[in-house]
Amino acid sequence: MMIPGIPGEGEAMNKILNKGLGVAAILCCLQIPGGCSAPEQRSSYEPLARTILARGLTEQGAYRVLEQITSVGPRLAGSPQAAAAVDLAAGIMRDLGFDDVHLEPAQVEHWLRGEPEQARLVSTKAGTIPLDVCALGGSIGTPADGVSAEILEVKSFDELRRAGEKARGRVIFFNRAWDQSKLETFAGYGPMVQQRDLCAIEAARAGGVAAVARSATTSLDDYPHTGLMHYDPALPPVPAAALSTKSADRLSETLAEDPSTRLYLWMNCRGEAPVTSYNVVGEIRGGELPSEIILLGGHLDSWDLGAGAHDDGAGCSQAVEALRLIRAMGLKPKRTIRAVLFMDEEFGGAGGRDYARSDRRKSEKHLVAIESDRGGFRPLGIGIGNQSTFPKFQKWEPLLQAVGLFWLRPGGGGVDIAPLAAQGTVMGGLVPDSQRYFDFHHSARDVLSAVNPRELEIGAVAMAVLAYVLAKEGI
Numbered sequence: 203m204m205i206p207g208i209p210g211e212g213e214a215m216n217k218i219l220n221k222g223l224g225v226a227a228i229l230c231c232l233q234i235p236g237g238c239s240a241p242e243q244r245s246s247y248e249p250l251a252r253t254i255l256a257r258g259l260t261e262q263g264a265y266r267v268l269e270q271i272t273s274v275g276p277r278l279a280g281s282p283q284a285a286a287a288v289d290l291a292a293g294i295m296r297d298l299g300f301d302d303v304h305l306e307p308a309q310v311e312h313w314l315r316g317e318p319e320q321a322r323l324v325s326t327k328a329g330t331i332p333l334d335v336c337a338l339g340g341s342i343g344t345p346a347d348g349v350s351a352e353i354l355e356v357k358s359f360d361e362l363r364r365a366g367e368k369a370r371g372r373v374i375f376f377n378r379a380w381d382q383s384k385l386e387t388f389a390g391y392g393p394m395v396q397q398r399d400l401c402a403i404e405a406a407r408a409g410g411v412a413a414v415a416r417s418a419t420t421s422l423d424d425y426p427h428t429g430l431m432h433y434d435p436a437l438p439p440v441p442a443a444a445l446s447t448k449s450a451d452r453l454s455e456t457l458a459e460d461p462s463t464r465l466y467l468w469m470n471c472r473g474e475a476p477v478t479s480y481n482v483v484g485e486i487r488g489g490e491l492p493s494e495i496i497l498l499g500g501h502l503d504s505w506d507l508g509a510g511a512h513d514d515g516a517g518c519s520q521a522v523e524a525l526r527l528i529r530a531m532g533l534k535p536k537r538t539i540r541a542v543l544f545m546d547e548e549f550g551g552a553g554g555r556d557y558a559r560s561d562r563r564k565s566e567k568h569l570v571a572i573e574s575d576r577g578g579f580r581p582l583g584i585g586i587g588n589q590s591t592f593p594k595f596q597k598w599e600p601l602l603q604a605v606g607l608f609w610l611r612p613g614g615g616g617v618d619i620a621p622l623a624a625q626g627t628v629m630g631g632l633v634p635d636s637q638r639y640f641d642f643h644h645s646a647r648d649v650l651s652a653v654n655p656r657e658l659e660i661g662a663v664a665m666a667v668l669a670y671v672l673a674k675e676g677i
């Protein structure tokens with residue numbers, strides 16, 4: 203679907219902008235002995251920022267891009283849907299008139315979930331109760347007739363190690379719960395990632411026959427949340443799965459009453475040969491310093507249970523929409539503003555690595571890369587740089603406040619852009635309110651209807667405003 207700009211409005215905006223600069227300059231020269239200071243000139247971007255916000259909220263282009271991206275379904279790296287999303291996204295960028303729209307190859311792992319997984323607890327007291335389960339990404343399947351064994355429940359790897367021989371031959375049930383005490387939910391995610399990522403390794407080390415982990419989510423519901431896990435080549439691989447939080451509670455309660463409860467698990471997921479996939483790249487070529495780049499990015503791949511709307515169709519649609527807004531306003535950046543939709547963030551980060559090491563980068567200098575990969579919720583702020591580089595950016599905070607954000611702070615980045623840091627690129631990240639993100643993340647709930655078009659658009663506007671001033675003023 204083509205998303206039209208409004209021809210001619212750019213010229214008018216340039217007039218408004220030039221007028222604004224003139225007024226600011228006059229006021230400034232009257233008030234400050236010795237002439238204008240830089241901050242007053244920079245504040246003249248605020249009318250422009252507000253105009254971009256009004257336009258974004260009216261046109262809601264980010265949501266229209268997100269509708270298209272999610273229409274292909276889940277976009278697991280290496281899948282036919284991911285390939286379709288690559289073509290679709292490149293087509294969207296071309297229709298929008300971006301410069302140099304192209305694909306850059308990335309070698310990605312390809313894993314298949316197979317048919318719907320099955321799990322049930324079997325207790326002499328409680329009977330047979332089905333559990334909501336999904337394979338973790340990268341897991342092997344079970345034998346054709348499944349795995350059935352008694353269960354050892356643990357809340358930590360230390361507890362598992364202390365269990366010693368009791369773990370042998372059992373399904374290891376990792377039931378560490380999310381630490382709800384943290385206001386910023388990402389602070390609670392780290393320990394849950396560790397549980398998910400290493401559960402098969404720890405289960406195998408202890409002599410277990412399978413690993414099931416409590417889902418990494420803040421919500422108590424029936425949806426299992428997948429995510430990447432790893433094996434240790436020195437240990438036998440065991441099947442690894444996630445249980446919904448309600449199923450984990452049910453299993454734990456049943457075990458408390460009947461320690462002889464067994465778990466039956468069946469999965470036929472499997473790894474396939476690696477696949478060549480692509481990052482999708484488009485830009486607004488800088489008028490004066492085209493090889494200096496401000497990058498806006500998200501990842502086009504997703505997990506396979508939902509439609510990858512928040513994670514990370516949202517970030518992709520915001521990056522595309524930011525460039526659309528800048529073009530539609532008729533703005534001519536001095537440096538290049540580039541949107542990169544990375545492939546394979548979820549399954550190992552191949553797209554980000556291959557982008558950073560591409561020969562194309564040799565003639566380019568990425569000044570700043572800003573990633574949006576925390577969902578399409580109302581943005582609170584943008585994290586950028588570190589303690590030593592942040593002072594260069596601090597002056598732009600009022601511009602973000604003009605478009606509804608609260609702050610600009612040190613910190614920020616993301617898996618896809620991280621490999622650029624070695625080239626001296628300043629890392630940035632959009633930071634939305636995180637309270638609801640993990641309700642949806644990596645689950646069947648991550649669908650288009652979970653995203654609010656206005657909240658999504660504010661993030662795109664903030665990225666557009668910051669990218670434009672950085673492309674204009676440099677760092």
Ligand SMILES: [Zn+2]
Nearest residue numbers: 513514547575
């Ligand atoms: Zn993501």
